Amino acid sequence: MNIIKAIRGTRDILPEEVSYWQEIETTARNILAQACYQEIRTPVFEQTSLFERGIGTETDVVGKEMYSFVDKGDRPITLRPEGTAGVVRAFIENNLYSSGGVQRLWYSGPMFRYERPQAGRQRQFHQIGLELLGSSDPRADVEAIALAADLLRTLGLSKLQLSLNSVGTGADRSNYRQALVDYLTPYQSELDPDSQTRLLHNPMRILDSKDERTIAIAQNAPKIIDFLSDSSRNHFDQVQQLLSDLGISYQLNHCLVRGLDYYSHTAFEIQSTDLGAQATVCGGGRYDGLVKELGGPDTPAIGWAMGMERLILLLQQQRSASLSQPDFYIVSRGTSAEAKALIIAQKLRHSGFTVDLDLSGSAFSKQFKRANRQGAIACLIMGDSEAATDTVQLKWMKTQIQQTLIIAELLAKTTELTQQLAENRQ
Template sequence: MQALRGTKDILPTEIQYWQHIYDIAHQILSNASYYEIRTPIFESTELFKRGIGNFTDIVNKEMYTFEDQGKRSITLRPEGTASIARSFISNKLYIDSPINRLWYLGPMFRYERPQKGRQRQFHQLGIECIGSHSSTADVEVIRLAIQIIKRLKISEYKLEINSIGNIEERKIYEDNLVNYLKIYEKELDEHSQKRLYNNPLRILDSKNNKTQQILSEAPKLMSYLSSNSINHFDQICEHLKYLNIPYTINENLVRGLDYYNYTAFEIKTKKLGSQDTICGGGRYDHLIRQLGGPDTPSVGWAIGIERLLLIIENNLYLPTTKPSIYLITQGTIAKKQIWDIIQILEKHKITFELDLNENNFKKQMKQANQSHAQICCILAEYEVEHNCITIKWLQTGKQESIKIEALEQYFEQIQKSITS
């Protein structure tokens, strides 16, 4: 049996990198008063259709949707924001606080062609700042993304930002864009031709060179923005300059989800080829109301974990975890008494590995050396008879006998040297 296409086992040798990302995110986001939230991995299909948009590629092509035994249409979540918005509404989080800062890390599911950095089951780290119209909230979430990326020692990245205005401004722009592109319809790439009448803004994001040449003379979204939209965007740019966060304005950046308005941004790297976006986000002021909740402005982003890993595994050395102490037993009584030793080690948070192979003493000692532990604790017939335990320092070969009643004090004395 093989893992399904587009899925991947996360092996023990890899999990430390996942934990490293989680620990850094937890530290940085908790410090900024963001609180972790965990939502179910499947939701009502209607949530994503209403939230993400019927004409998006995600809803039309990529969702894992099925009917459960209750004849309900269920979808494995393809992204995190709609689920957070649903949770915000159903749990009435707006009652206790006007501002909710939330973050999450978990699996998402999209039926796409698997490639480097893109799986059908993939993972995202995301944050949502819910409840503020202020451009300061936009800057806060962008700054936190940059902080996390820097802490992961990713240096070659660039921030691209754009303002996509409000719904009314985009509608006027879309009509003008379509009128312009109709003239070149047959020259557009296949995907752009399909999007021309149901999701024309996504054409701006086309990677096709010919389509981009056509777009170079197309109307610009910025020309259709009101003073409110422009002021919101200008304030973000001013704050980013004040924070010395370099950015580029990309007028073709629109993101692929219908719920965005005003701010859209991406953080990209040159180290991943065509799949160069490691973080994407923006403002979504109408999603929560659209899903039946109160009128609540919001802004957030998501980072692809698999893409982060492709970068940090080459930049970051994390030592393989190994036990401090290897435990060897010989004899029936020793196998019971070793639990007393283990309880002492657990009390002092000293890592250990108990030999389970039941081999002879020589083979157990060989296994102890291969474990890279610093100490081997031996409990055999001699030790049981004399109420002691033999301690062998594996690097030096030094060996000593410690009475059981003095063992806890001994471990307290050596704890720093074996756990540092």
């Protein structure tokens, strides 16, 4: 019989890795809550038109990478390839703008893109992201960037570089477009096939190419910063000054345009030198026209998303994962002993301790070996003699010190146990 395997581009997240996911999610939740961001949860599939209108039909995401299908009601449906469009749709549909002011939202969950799987890039991948809607102030841009930097720093990640650019307004990009086309046209035959097509339809997207020859050509292309209006340039200057005021270092990257059509003004990426080709761990920017494009009121906004898988790759390079270390591992054998061991386990769990109860009924020696593999701090041992006297043997694995305790006494001394666990933690 053939074994059924996970679909290419998806993967199981096994227990030894889950601790990394929980750490990132908990850290993000705490940091964003301190900045008054509220969590929002949107569906994993939406109407296909949401992404076609929001992201842009000329992008690789819409043109090549979306998982789209027609459902039983003959409706075109797409698994979400990114988080912003769904959040904006929810913002409009649920009138979150009605109270005025700023909406600070964050999300996490799976996204789906049909790409060639490799380390740090899967067809089902996961993101944490934030969206700040309702402010055109440069301080909003810098708040978003600073929170991303805070999250990465709190996780202990290093060797990170913030790249920054401005893609201006639609009018700025129209002024820039012709200059870019004029520069690239003589090189058309040297560009990669996708860029040759983009030259006719969306030339700025050529700056986002990963082809080495195209990248080399683009390095000497006109810079959009030279085509910004005074107001766009002033906005970008303020962003740079505020970043400097916060001590956040950055480098200008005039080829940074991001891969989605909804961006305007500030665009940024945070990259790691430890990730090779898939170097970007956080990307985002301002998208002042998206809410209006999707049928809502004219609402400026900025946001970013981080790839969970790439964050975990970096964390794994810095430290090794381990399964959670139980406070107590309960070893028992015999009908009466095993029944009482279950009661002890539940009562200790209710008191806040982490308890692993061996259910094998095997020899004590085998149960002790499993306790060592689990990294248990202490073993509670119960056999027929202990069951008959309502006692239990407490053995500290680090020192091998063992003592006999009355069960009621053990369950009553939670404060002392907590202190002893801390002293014996390996």
